[in-house]
Amino acid sequence: METRFLSKRGWIIYFPLALFPFIFSFVFLFIARENPDELLFVFWIFVPLYIFLLSILKTSYTIRDNTGLILRTSFFRKRLPIGEITKITRGNHPWFVGWKFALSTKGMIIHYGKYEEVLISPEKEQDFIDTLLSLNPDIEIQQKKG
Numbered sequence: 076m077e078t079r080f081l082s083k084r085g086w087i088i089y090f091p092l093a094l095f096p097f098i099f100s101f102v103f104l105f106i107a108r109e110n111p112d113e114l115l116f117v118f119w120i121f122v123p124l125y126i127f128l129l130s131i132l133k134t135s136y137t138i139r140d141n142t143g144l145i146l147r148t149s150f151f152r153k154r155l156p157i158g159e160i161t162k163i164t165r166g167n168h169p170w171f172v173g174w175k176f177a178l179s180t181k182g183m184i185i186h187y188g189k190y191e192e193v194l195i196s197p198e199k200e201q202d203f204i205d206t207l208l209s210l211n212p213d214i215e216i217q218q219k220k221g
């Protein structure tokens with residue numbers, strides 16, 4: 076069985092996407108005025124960067140019975156064996172440092188292995204947790220204090 080969950084999107088992810096066309100226009104006009112020969116160079120830098128930013132919007136989490144939890148954001152992938160997940164901490168994590176497969180600061184930290192952790196933000200948090208608990212009932216669920 077395979078279950079896929081999309082990441083919830085906070086306002087913070089839309090800020091760079093909305094700001095990007097303005098920055099591109101400013102740089103494009105500045106270079107066009109100063110050195111028009113380099114316009115193609117600017118185009119080749121900004122277009123792939125914008126495509127990369129857009130690809131981040133497809134962040135998802137897939138739970139597979141036999142292979143575990145697969146986290147995806149853009150071109151990056153991480154696989155976690157569900158049996159190694161020890162704890163999930165729910166809440167708002169604006170200052171989290173570590174692996175982030177989240178488009179929102181409100182989500183959950185998955186603790187696995189000895190000291191490893193990753194921040195994710197599934198849209199349907201409770202369904203996500205219920206699916207994980209059906210595969211590994213030993214996972215401890217905590218609510219972040221504060």
